Amino acid sequence: MNPRRALGLVFDGERLTVLDQRRLPTEERWLPAETPEAMREHIHCLAVRGAPLIGVAAALSLGHYARGGPRPEAFRAAAARLRSARPTAVNLMHAVDRMLRAFGDGDTEAAGREAEAIFDEDVALCEAMARHGAALLGDGDGVLTHCNSGALATAGVGTALGVVRRAWEDGKRLHVYVDETRPLLQGARLTAWELRRLGIPYTLQTDGMAALLLRAGRVKRVLVGADRVARNGDFANKVGTYGLAVQCAHHGVPFHPVAPWSTVDLAVPSGEHIPIEDRAPDEVRGASGAFGTVRWAPEDAAVFNPSFDVTPASLVTSLVLDRGVYSREALLAGVLGTLGG
């Protein structure tokens, strides 16, 4: 397996390390991920997050593990553990299944090549999405986004934020409105950090303020990532996305999920079949990160904390895939099923 380098993940030819995204932007700490079990823990605890990246990370982890020549049953057990690290993003399941097929009964070289391919494909998928999506953006546009869908979430330039980056690099002046994205603050911590690095102007707001920006006409389009897209175009993404889609419909602002083909799950007919991960109550009772751990709610407060929500295709203006841009009408007519594997 040859070296690969992403913003949040590096394989230098010997060691596999990941950027601890829980600690950004306060601290840039790299963690070793020498075993599939270590990578599983990094994914489970969100040190590594973003649907495309967790698929790539799982693949590189298994590719790295294969180099040691594990017994097939040990490799399969490690793969099964990784596959269950988080339930919603299908990229993880896709990537692990590809690695299992490549390794077969012990083909170390094939596993390494497959891991490289999964990484390289993700970079290419990001490029293709960025190219298709950037055509939607005009000079001077305000764009609003939720959570983090940038380079930190992928092996490449990102999904929704990759679109913004490409349009910006094409010379379009843009302003990005960033939902802070409670409870884990991926917008305030990660998207703000990425935009600052890129020099793209942005404004941070709380999630409840987005509706005001839409009403005021400051937002031309809303772009978000996706963790799993069902066959009918419904999709799961970070909790808060559904409410944002409703706001877009009310205010007549175009709403676009941006996702690679690896996020599409044709086996899932519609959104209600996507499994949604519930997370710990303390995430909502306060906040935790390299900035510290604080709790502001009563310690015994009952909490509702789904990690994701599902947005129906009926609220989607168009879905930006690496393969092209698909309108709501096309999604509702079943276009994804016709695109095949």
Added chain:
Amino acid sequence: MNPRRALGLVFDGERLTVLDQRRLPTEERWLPAETPEAMREHIHCLAVRGAPLIGVAAALSLGHYARGGPRPEAFRAAAARLRSARPTAVNLMHAVDRMLRAFGDGDTEAAGREAEAIFDEDVALCEAMARHGAALLGDGDGVLTHCNSGALATAGVGTALGVVRRAWEDGKRLHVYVDETRPLLQGARLTAWELRRLGIPYTLQTDGMAALLLRAGRVKRVLVGADRVARNGDFANKVGTYGLAVQCAHHGVPFHPVAPWSTVDLAVPSGEHIPIEDRAPDEVRGASGAFGTVRWAPEDAAVFNPSFDVTPASLVTSLVLDRGVYSREALLAGVLGTLGG
């Protein structure tokens, strides 16, 4: 001036003190408010908050000040300073103007009586709102609320949360879904604290999760307070309220602001004329309270931080006033203007 006692404000016959709401629920710290200037600072920094309570607090502060026999020009200057402590809630302006009229050229006794009257009227207004509003709630209902509109926000049982309390005390089983209400977390800190004291079951969620609860049918009605109601029924309330009203319209969930007559400003024809306070960027870059001060966003992040937003009457199912319940149709037909002073 005789003793008066509210959940967040006590005049014991000699000393005027306020509960520091910034430090709840971590700590119950009482602050002296011996001068109008001290009270102005408490209101400005949100130690004392809630549209009705800041009006009552200003009145008691001026009533207390009047006992010392200040010169009329000093009294008027103190009143003017208090009046400008926060720009959106009209209760503050109403209360200060009443105190100025009562004190006139130095009538200490009249000022004391007026302060008592303003306090007692607020208690009675809360009772009347609670009675009218409770009739809207049925046994087993889920109710969602934003920010804090309970006893902490008034001299009495509260506005929207007072309605919940009355219905609960009437024997209706209720479950309250509490928006945490970023950035200042009045829901997570104050509403949760009040509901816990009252023994009313509640669940805390981030603001972006409310849409999911509405879609799931877990919320029968949404009740919120108001900081200023315009003549046409548009109203300002804590930022995030407007987006919640849009969600209610989309999901067919009835949406009710609950406010005392002292919150209505007939001089303001519609919502776009209500002044909206912008607050400091650091409120959005992190969080601060007795639990500590943390910053999770880049320290130079540009921020959008209006303290309030305006919801148009067209999104209101009915407005619960102390005088009765007024439907959207009645509001749009101008009923508030006909109710007079």
